[in-house]
Each structure stands twice: as C-alpha cells, then as structure tokens.
Amino acid sequence: MESQSSKVMVMVILLLYYALSSAAYAADVLIVCSKDCSSNRATITSFVSYLKAQDPDIQFHKLSLSTLEIMPDMLPGGPPPSLIFALDFEAADRISKVFDKIPMVLGIAAQETDITELPNATGVVVVYGVKAQLEWMQHIAPSVRRVGVLYSTPTSFKMVERAQQTAPSLGLKIIAQEVIEMKDLPGALTNLLREVDILWGIPDAQIYTRQTARAVLLAAFRQRIPMVGMSSAWVKAGALYALGWNASDLGVQSGELAIKLLSGEQASQLPPQRPRQTTFSLNLKTVRHCNFPIPDQIIKTASHVFK
Numbered sequence: 001m002e003s004q005s006s007k008v009m010v011m012v013i014l015l016l017y018y019a020l021s022s023a024a025y026a027a028d029v030l031i032v033c034s035k036d037c038s039s040n041r042a043t044i045t046s047f048v049s050y051l052k053a054q055d056p057d058i059q060f061h062k063l064s065l066s067t068l069e070i071m072p073d074m075l076p077g078g079p080p081p082s083l084i085f086a087l088d089f090e091a092a093d094r095i096s097k098v099f100d101k102i103p104m105v106l107g108i109a110a111q112e113t114d115i116t117e118l119p120n121a122t123g124v125v126v127v128y129g130v131k132a133q134l135e136w137m138q139h140i141a142p143s144v145r146r147v148g149v150l151y152s153t154p155t156s157f158k159m160v161e162r163a164q165q166t167a168p169s170l171g172l173k174i175i176a177q178e179v180i181e182m183k184d185l186p187g188a189l190t191n192l193l194r195e196v197d198i199l200w201g202i203p204d205a206q207i208y209t210r211q212t213a214r215a216v217l218l219a220a221f222r223q224r225i226p227m228v229g230m231s232s233a234w235v236k237a238g239a240l241y242a243l244g245w246n247a248s249d250l251g252v253q254s255g256e257l258a259i260k261l262l263s264g265e266q267a268s269q270l271p272p273q274r275p276r277q278t279t280f281s282l283n284l285k286t287v288r289h290c291n292f293p294i295p296d297q298i299i300k301t302a303s304h305v306f307k
Contacts (some may be wrong), residue, residue, distance in 0.1 A: 006171045030081035031062045032089035039212035046251030052261050089114040115272045122257050122270040130162040138170050145294050147172055148196030152179040156204040189219050199227040201236045224290045232281040236306055245275035279303035
C-alpha cells in the first residue's frame with residue numbers, strides 16, 4: 001500500500017505541473033526523469049532546442065519523479081500535456097499510469113519492449129543490435145577471434161543465439177557459458193576466460209549486478225582478458241571499451257519523433273529507433289595491462305579515453 005506521505009508528495013508534483021501549464025499554448029511538453037534530470041542535460045537541451053526551432057510557442061515543464069509512485073486516482077483537474085518526453089523507462093512507466101493516452105517519446109530505452117509495452121509510445125533504444133555490436137568489436141579490436149559470453153536468462157540466450165548465427169560471417173566465434181545458479185558464476189567465468197580472446201558483457205540482470213560486476217572485471221583483468229562493457233561506467237571500472245551514443249543528437253532524434261506525434265501521427269506508426277551516432281569510450285590502462293593491440297587511429301576516435 002502506498003504511504004500517505006508519498007501520495008501527498010506526488011500530488012504536490014502533479015499540482016505543480018498543472019500550475020505551470022495553466023495557460024493555453026500551442027503545445028505543452030512534459031519532460032520526466034525518474035531521478036535527477038541533470039544527468040541527461042545535453043539530451044534535454046537539444047530536445048528543447050529542436051522543438052523550439054519548429055514551434056517557438058511550445059512550452060516545456062520538467063518533473064523529476066525520484067522514487068515516488070504515481071497513482072491514477074491522484075490525478076487533479078487541469079489541462080494535460082500534449083506530449084511527454086520520458087528520459088528513462090522508470091519515469092515513462094510511472095507517468096503512463098496517470099497520462100495513459102498522451103503521446104510519449106522514451107528517449108533512452110534499454111530494450112525495445114520498454115517502448116512497445118507502453119501505451120502511445122515510441123522512442124530510441126540505446127542498446128545496439130547484435131550485428132552492430134559484433135561489427136564494432138571487429139572494428140575496435142581487429143585481432144579478436146574468440147568471443148566469450150556469459151548468460152543465464154531466456155532473453156540473454158536469444159541474444160547469444162543471434163550472435164552465434166552472425167559471428168561466422170565476421171570471422172568471429174562465440175563461446176557461450178550458461179550460468180544456471182549464481183554460485184556457479186566464478187567457476188563458469190574461470191573456464192570461459194581460458195578459451196577466449198575477449199569477454200563480451202551482454203545485458204543479463206542475474207549475472208551482472210552491483211555485487212558481481214567488480215568480481216567479473218577483476219577476474220578478467222587478472223587473466224589479462226579484456227572485457228567489452230555495457231556503458232562508460234564499466235569502462236571507467238576497467239572494461240576495455242563500451243559503445244555509447246551522442247547525447248545531443250539523441251535529443252534531436254527524440255525531438256523529430258516528438259514533432260511527428262504532435263503533428264498527429266500515431267506512435268504505432270513510428271517504430272523504435274537506434275541512435276544515429278555511435279560513440280565509444282576506451283580504457284588505455286586495460287589496453288596496456290592486457291597487452292591488447294588497439295590501432296592508434298581507433299584510439300583517436302574514442303569519445304572518451306580513460307588513462
């Protein structure tokens with residue numbers, strides 16, 4: 001049962017939105033973050049700039065939901081927004097419980113189902129497809145041939161299957177190790193690291209947790225096997241590299257989707273997209289420790305280099 005204090009705090013936030021948006025404008029756009037919006041400042045700024053360039057009369061209102069739950073029966077009276085720009089799935093999921101018929105753009109979706117399972121939503125999926133990830137692996141680390149993967153869930157197994165089907169055409173071999181119980185992770189990881197040139201981290205919430213991330217990175221580091229991380233945070237912690245995206249262009253891309261929705265197109269007509277500008281971060285300490293050859297021209301193109 002939601003606590004009374006949380007309900008009151010959510011009511012205050014929603015009332016604040018309605019107070020800010022009480023005047024009649026061509027369109028009111030509600031920007032929602034699950035926590036602090038400042039971490040996505042570049043994406044929000046470019047999103048707002050793009051929409052302002054299309055229609056100067058658009059008004060923007062920003063909400064950080066923190067850990068509060070939004071309940072449908074708490075909706076006060078007032079004009080609803082014309083469009084919602086949610087920066088992450090948690091924010092999108094919560095706000096959709098109140099504004100379930102408002103067109104929505106989800107700017108940073110971790111997987112396609114984050115978008116397709118939401119009513120009236122489209123957006124950008126920032127996790128790259130299997131083929132794109134393997135092509136980038138070949139580009140950044142051309143000496144790699146044997147790619148190790150840990151998996152434990154049906155979703156991650158499907159990703160492994162797609163990789164095994166795609167890899168031969170790129171001159172790669174996927175060596176996969178299933179982890180049935182978490183107590184088996186250390187042994188499975190040790191066995192896998194003996195057989196591969198690189199460890200590829202794929203989204204698997206059972207294997208890669210806050211508790212296991214450090215242990216996995218440390219084991220790979222000790223064996224001098226580099227790991228492909230899932231974000232720049234992984235690279236900072238010791239992974240070799242991770243793919244990313246241009247945050248400003250992501251805002252523009254989300255803005256283009258928003259304009260289409262505001263113009264009357266249905267979200268169902270706008271399939272989820274991938275980031276248009278791929279970037280990557282690189283850890284040179286890991287490069288040196290693993291004695292792993294990375295071409296100089298590749299290092300120069302990294303969006304961020306950890307030394």
